[in-house]
Structures are given as C-alpha cells and as structure tokens.
Amino acid sequence: xxxxxxxxxxxxxxxxxxxxxxxxxxxxxxxxxxxxxxxxxxxxxxxxxxxxxxxxxxxxxxxxxxxxxxxxxxxxxxxxxxxxxxxxxxxxxxxxxxxxxxxxxxxxxxxxxxxxxxxxxxxxxxxxxxxxxxxxxxxxxxxxxxxxxxxxxxxxxxxxxxxxxxxxxxxxxxxxxxxxxxxxxxxxxxxxxxxxxxxxxxxxxxxxxxxxxxxxxxxxxxxxxxxxxxxxxxxxxxxxxxxxxxxxxxxxxxxxxx
Amino acid sequence: xxxxxxxxxxxxxxxxxxxxxxxxxxxxxxxxxxxxxxxxxxxxxxxxxxxxxxxxxxxxxxxxxxxxxxxxxxxxxxxxxxxxxxxxxxxxxxxxxxxxxxxxxxxxxxxxxxxxxxxxxxxxxxxxxxxxxxxxxxxxxxxxxxxxxxxxxxxxxxxxxxxxxxxxxxxxxxxxxxxxxxxxxxxxxxxxxxxxxxxxxxxxxxxxxxxxxxxxxxxxxxxxxxxxxxxxxxxxxxxxxxxxxxxxxxxxxxxxxx
Numbered sequence: 001x002x003x004x005x006x007x008x009x010x011x012x013x014x015x016x017x018x019x020x021x022x023x024x025x026x027x028x029x030x031x032x033x034x035x036x037x038x039x040x041x042x043x044x045x046x047x048x049x050x051x052x053x054x055x056x057x058x059x060x061x062x063x064x065x066x067x068x069x070x071x072x073x074x075x076x077x078x079x080x081x082x083x084x085x086x087x088x089x090x091x092x093x094x095x096x097x098x099x100x101x102x103x104x105x106x107x108x109x110x111x112x113x114x115x116x117x118x119x120x121x122x123x124x125x126x127x128x129x130x131x132x133x134x135x136x137x138x139x140x141x142x143x144x145x146x147x148x149x150x151x152x153x154x155x156x157x158x159x160x161x162x163x164x165x166x167x168x169x170x171x172x173x174x175x176x177x178x179x180x181x182x183x184x185x186x187x188x189x190x191x192x193x194x195x196x197x198x199x200x201x202x203x204x205x206x207x208x209x210x211x212x213x214x215x216x217x218x219x220x221x222x223x224x225x226x227x228x229x230x231x232x233x234x235x236x237x238x239x240x241x242x243x244x245x246x247x248x249x250x251x252x253x254x255x256x257x258x
Numbered sequence: 259x260x261x262x263x264x265x266x267x268x269x270x271x272x273x274x275x276x277x278x279x280x281x282x283x284x285x286x287x288x289x290x291x292x293x294x295x296x297x298x299x300x301x302x303x304x305x306x307x308x309x310x311x312x313x314x315x316x317x318x319x320x321x322x323x324x325x326x327x328x329x330x331x332x333x334x335x336x337x338x339x340x341x342x343x344x345x346x347x348x349x350x351x352x353x354x355x356x357x358x359x360x361x362x363x364x365x366x367x368x369x370x371x372x373x374x375x376x377x378x379x380x381x382x383x384x385x386x387x388x389x390x391x392x393x394x395x396x397x398x399x400x401x402x403x404x405x406x407x408x409x410x411x412x413x414x415x416x417x418x419x420x421x422x423x424x425x426x427x428x429x430x431x432x433x434x435x436x437x438x439x440x441x442x443x444x445x446x447x448x449x450x451x452x453x454x455x456x457x458x459x460x461x462x463x464x465x466x467x468x469x470x471x472x473x474x475x476x477x478x479x480x481x482x483x484x485x486x487x488x489x490x491x492x493x494x495x496x497x498x499x500x501x502x503x504x505x506x507x508x509x510x511x512x513x514x515x516x
Contacts, residue, residue, distance in 0.1 A: 047306035
C-alpha cells in the first residue's frame with residue numbers, strides 16, 4: 001500500500017453491499033487508500049452495541065474491482081471499528097468515515113444509529129471521524145447529489161483534523177444538487193420518537209408487537225440540524241462521547257451528601 | 259394500583275432474573291408501586307440498540323411474590339422502556355431505574371451500556387431516571403452493601419427530580435458498606451478499552467475472533483467517576499442525550515462554507 005496517500009477506514013451499519021457504502025468507497029478512493037470493514041448484514045438501530053459473548057467472523061470480500069481492501073464482519077458497526085484497529089489495519093488510519101447511511105441520523109436519532117456509533121468509536125480511537133447520512137431510506141436512493149459535499153468535507157477533515165473527542169454527524173437532505181445550499185454547522189435538535197406499538201397474532205396464536213412511530217421535533221431553534229435540513233442545508237453536528245451533563249454538576253452538588 | 263404511591267419502572271440489561279434487578283425491585287417496592295419490564299435474556303453491551311425489523315414478544319411473569327407487576331421482553335433494554343411507555347404502563351411513571359448492573363458503567367463504558375441506554379431512554383421520555391451499577395461482574399455479587407445508597411438516591415430523585423434531558427449514572431465500588439464514603443458528583447473519566455483480539459479456529463476449521471481487552475484511564479482529574487470509585491466513593495455522573503460538542507461549534511464555523 002502506498003503510504004504517501006492517506007489511509008481511510010470505511011464502515012457503515014447497512015452492510016457492506018448497501019449502495020450508500022459503495023458510493024462512499026468510490027469517493028474515498030479518489031483521495032486515499034481505502035480499507036473497508038463493514039457488517040455482513042444490516043445493523044440499523046444497533047447503536048454502540050458490541051459483541052461480548054459470541055465469536056466474530058471476518059471474511060475478505062471482493063465486491064467490485066479496484067485498489068480497496070474489503071472485509072465483511074459478522075458483528076456490529078462498533079465491532080467492525082474495533083476489529084479494524086486491532087486486527088485488520090496495518091497502520092493507523094488518517095480518517096474514519098461511516099455511511100453513507102440510508103436514512104436520517106439527525107437529532108436524537110444519533111443515539112440509535114450504528115453509523116454514528118462507528119464514527120464515535122473512531123473518535124475514541126483518536127482518529128478524525130465522520131458519519132454521513134442521506135435522508136432517504138430506500139435501497140435505490142440517489143447518492144449522486146451528495147458526492148461533491150461528502151468529498152469536500154472529508155478533504156477538509158483530512159486537512160484540519162477535528163477537536164479531540166469529537167466526530168461529525170453529517171446529514172444530507174434528499175434534494176437535487178442545485179437545491180442544496182451548502183453546509184451548516186449546527187447543534188442536535190431536541191426531538192424524539194413518539195412510538196406506536198402494533199399488536200399482532202402469529203399464525204401459531206402468539207401475540208407479538210411491532211415498534212414504529214413518528215419523529216417529532218420540539219425544538220424551535222434555527223441553529224439545529226433539523227432546521228438546517230428543512231431549509232435545504234447539509235447539517236454538520238460536532239458530536240462527542242463525553243456524555244457528562246457538565247452544567248448539571250453544580251446543581252447536583254447542592255444535594256445533601258451522605 | 260394505589261395511585262398515591264409513586265409509580266416506578268424498573269428495567270435492566272442483564273435480564274429479568276439477574277440478582278441485580280431482583281435487589282432493585284425489592285428496594286423500589288419499599289417506596290413505590292413497581293412495574294418491571296426487562297429483557298428475557300442477557301443484553302449486556304447492547305447500548306441504545308432498538309429492534310427495527312423483528313417482532314417483539316412480551317410475557318407477564320411471576321418470579322417472586324409481591325405487589326410488583328413484571329414483564330419479560332424479547333427486545334433490548336431501550337425496547338423495554340419503549341414498550342413500557344407505549345403498551346404496558348397504565349400511567350406515566352414517576353421514576354425509571356435501571357440495573358443494578360453486574361459490572362462497571364463508569365467512564366466511556368456508558369456508551370456500550372444497555373443499563374444506561376434504558377435510563378437515557380427514560381430521560382428522553384421526560385421521566386427522572388437512574389442507572390445503577392455495581393463493580394462486580396459475578397452472578398453471586400453481593401448487592402447488600404449498596405442497598406442503603408440506592409434507596410437514598412432514588413428517594414432524592416423522586417423528591418427533587420432531575421434537570422431536563424439528564425439522567426444519573428451511579429456506580430458503586432465493590433466494598434463492604436463500612437468502607438463506602440458516600441456519594442461524589444463527578445464527570446465521566448476520559449478512558450477507553452484497549453482491545454485485544456484472540457484468533458481461534460472452530461472444530462469445522464473456520465477462523466473466528468474473540469474481542470476482549472483491558473480498560474485504561476487516561477484521566478488524571480480528581481473530579482472523575484473513576485477517581486471517585488478508586489477512592490471508595492459511589493460515583494454519580496449526570497448524563498445527557500444531547501451529544502452536541504457545543505464548544506466545537508464556533509471552531510468548525512471558521513471552516514470555509516461551500
């Protein structure tokens with residue numbers, strides 16, 4: 001491998017064959033040497049889950065021609081990053097990119113996202129990391145309009161790095177390229193899923209439930225990711241793995257100790 | 259159900275039969291009406307994973323005598339909280355408690371923890387929520403020394419509530435009660451797993467990997483959860499689900515837009 005080009009680790013949560021990661025691999029090959037370590041099956045909604053009590057299988061795969069080295073892994077997106085760093089990469093990567101996810105990871109969706117967990121795991125490993133998502137769930141989603149922006153932000157991060165402990169959560173609206181207004185640096189909107197549970201009965205007579213719902217944004221701010229996406233911007237949220245609510249520490253210290 | 263007593267939702271990630279949740283149920287019954295919605299199998303390391311493409315099964319179970327109502331669920335800890343709120347609880351709970359986890363959830367372990375994901379999900383639902391963990395992985399861990407402290411903090415949260423968007427991550431050292439010095443309000447320590455990957459060959463000749471490792475604390479601060487635990491305190495970290503790195507927003511805005 002030519003060590004003069006940056007080494008880029010590509011991961012996702014939709015699985016190694018998903019159109020989103022195929023697009024990302026193709027783009028990253030134009031700016032670096034690419035190693036792919038991605039799940040061998042869809043892992044949407046897996047968040048930062050790791051495999052503790054089962055063995056992991058890893059297979060070298062060739063899904064298309066080119067210089068990239070690709071592995072399909074039986075684990076979660078976070079497992080993929082851990083395996084990459086500890087077993088599969090021959091040197092520390094310069095960049096870790098995750099996605100392009102099929103569907104939004106804006107607002108509190110970041111918590112459930114395997115795509116963003118992989119990016120956070122990259123940040124924990126000390127590597128500048130970015131999760132990309134397109135607001136289109138379909139398998140035949142059109143990623144072409146986002147290509148220029150994905151490349152631009154990846155190059156920017158390669159050049160400037162990122163603050164320690166921080167990765168980027170990039171969401172791209174489903175719009176023709178000419179309607180995209182560029183990037184907006186934002187905060188995570190205060191929204192949540194209002195779930196609905198549908199009760200059904202299996203052919204064997206057993207009751208089961210489906211979890212579904214709709215996402216509701218309670219946040220009126222014009223500095224949020226949802227605002228940006230609704231106004232034709234690509235949202236860029238710096239995301240950290242320090243979950244401490246620092247502002248609450250003083251308040252809690254007023255409680256009696258015992 | 260007597261509506262004058264607080265309603266307490268109890269959840270965990272080790273599964274409904276784990277000694278940790280049995281202790282927590284017994285304690286919570288002394289201060290409220292208890293509904294348990296917990297996984298029917300161990301879900302350690304499941305983080306905030308949710309079940310998107312599979313049905314969920316829920317079963318009413320009676321594991322010991324008492325007034326508590328208990329459900330075992332086929333999903334993740336976060337699924338359990340969602341099912342509780344949308345299907346199983348007849349009114350909004352006053353408190354959501356998760357655990358007592360068998361093993362530490364201090365520092366960045368909070369990211370991988372199903373126990374803490376359940377507490378965060380409670381906070382997303384707007385309910386004061388606490389995750390409890392004892393620094394002892396064993397199935398015959400002794401939870402008795404922590405009982406007084408668990409009750410105390412649960413009562414405190416019932417009385418005072420918690421800041422919006424914040425839950426508590428409470429970790430208890432494995433020590434005799436007389437050596438516990440009380441609570442310390444802290445921040446999440448900057449530590450991480452240094453993984454090791456062990457390669458093995460299955461009886462069928464297929465190579466597989468085990469993920470393991472050791473946790474390393476890089477944080478020299480005496481205001482962290484790991485410092486507190488190493489100094490015989492129960493650590494209490496306020497944890498939030500807004501992952502925005504607010505301090506990095508201005509810095510990123512200096513990048514060229516395009």
